[in-house]
Amino acid sequence: MNRTTIAVDLAKSVFQLSVADGDWRVQSRHRLTRAQLVRFFGERQPCEVVMEACGSAHFWGRWLCSLGFTVRLLPPQYVRAYVRRNKTDRADADALLDAARREDMAPVPIKSEQQQAIASLHRLRSAWMATRTARINAIRGILRELGVNLPLGARKVPATVLARLAEPASSVPASLQPALVTACAEIRELEQRIVETERQLARLAAELHVAARLLSIPGIGLLTATALVAAVGEISRFPSARHFASWLGLTPSESSSGTKRRLGGISKQGDRYLRTLLIHGGRAVLAAAHRYKEVDHLRGWALAVERQRGRNRAAVALANRLARIAWAVWRHDRDFESRPLQRAA
Numbered sequence: 292m293n294r295t296t297i298a299v300d301l302a303k304s305v306f307q308l309s310v311a312d313g314d315w316r317v318q319s320r321h322r323l324t325r326a327q328l329v330r331f332f333g334e335r336q337p338c339e340v341v342m343e344a345c346g347s348a349h350f351w352g353r354w355l356c357s358l359g360f361t362v363r364l365l366p367p368q369y370v371r372a373y374v375r376r377n378k379t380d381r382a383d384a385d386a387l388l389d390a391a392r393r394e395d396m397a398p399v400p401i402k403s404e405q406q407q408a409i410a411s412l413h414r415l416r417s418a419w420m421a422t423r424t425a426r427i428n429a430i431r432g433i434l435r436e437l438g439v440n441l442p443l444g445a446r447k448v449p450a451t452v453l454a455r456l457a458e459p460a461s462s463v464p465a466s467l468q469p470a471l472v473t474a475c476a477e478i479r480e481l482e483q484r485i486v487e488t489e490r491q492l493a494r495l496a497a498e499l500h501v502a503a504r505l506l507s508i509p510g511i512g513l514l515t516a517t518a519l520v521a522a523v524g525e526i527s528r529f530p531s532a533r534h535f536a537s538w539l540g541l542t543p544s545e546s547s548s549g550t551k552r553r554l555g556g557i558s559k560q561g562d563r564y565l566r567t568l569l570i571h572g573g574r575a576v577l578a579a580a581h582r583y584k585e586v587d588h589l590r591g592w593a594l595a596v597e598r599q600r601g602r603n604r605a606a607v608a609l610a611n612r613l614a615r616i617a618w619a620v621w622r623h624d625r626d627f628e629s630r631p632l633q634r635a636a
Contacts, residue, residue, distance in 0.1 A: 510572030573609030
């Protein structure tokens with residue numbers, strides 16, 4: 292294998308390259324357009340290529356791998372510390388070479404097209420959910436100023452608004468009614484998009500063997516299962532369940548010095564969206580546990596934590612445990628099996 296290492300600072304149209312030899316000495320630098328970059332790698336012998344795991348990195352990583360290159364995607368937050376003095380494209384490319392020399396610098400796995408497709412569906416759904424919430428809040432605020440209070444529940448808003456507007460003695464000015472009708476139509480259209488996206492995720496989940504395993508875990512539904520598959524890829528890259536929970540930011544943060552060790556709240560590192568889904572799943576498990584007459588070991592443990600530390604901390608602790616269970620189910624390719632709660636004699 293060629294010992295040359297090429298660092299690529301990715302961009303939309305102009306790419307900065309630093310080419311280093313086996314001793315990590317920079318031999319040449321190039322500033323290339325997109326077409327020139329394609330031609331540059333098409334004419335070179337396969338070697339190692341390092342890039343930041345940022346926008347378009349997974350696309351370029353898959354393309355370079357198809358040409359026989361070895362690609363390493365480095366976490367941007369760790370590469371930033373190697374940038375010297377002023378930030379320039381050349382400094383960023385050289386920083387990639389310095390970061391790549393670290394043996395303990397764990398690379399980011401290159402995502403497949405299927406993983407990126409699932410992640411994109413989640414991103415679109417979240418954006419439409421946020422837009423729908425914004426429209427509903429705007430309508431509520433407008434009508435509240437006119438003395439009209441809407442019932443709780445997002446699904447009730449369009450129907451209630453249209454019914455109020457249809458009243459003969461409506462307190463809503465006639466000049467405002469067409470805009471409110473348009474806003475209600477937009478909300479319903481967004482809801483249809485969200486439903487169709489969830490159906491598409493369900494179809495994709497049916498094709499994924501691991502998704503069916505994850506769905507057997509309490510608190511993990513369609514959204515969480517598919518989001519985990521899209522973000523993780525291969526669970527074998529995590530040596531233990533605790534490493535997986537730490538990657539999700541669900542383990543305690545630490546600030547230690549000398550003989551003093553201080554543990555705080557969860558670190559909140561990693562994917563915020565995944566962490567949010569797991570915490571919501573923990574809240575759902577807790578809420579369901581209160582309705583059950585007989586609970587299993589997992590729900591019994593969650594209720595005990597809730598009594599000692601409160602509901603919010605119990606939900607986060609349960610999210611941590613759900614992440615560890617997901618690692619075990621995924622790693623050992625087995626469905627989750629609930630254990631009966633052992634009561635004291």
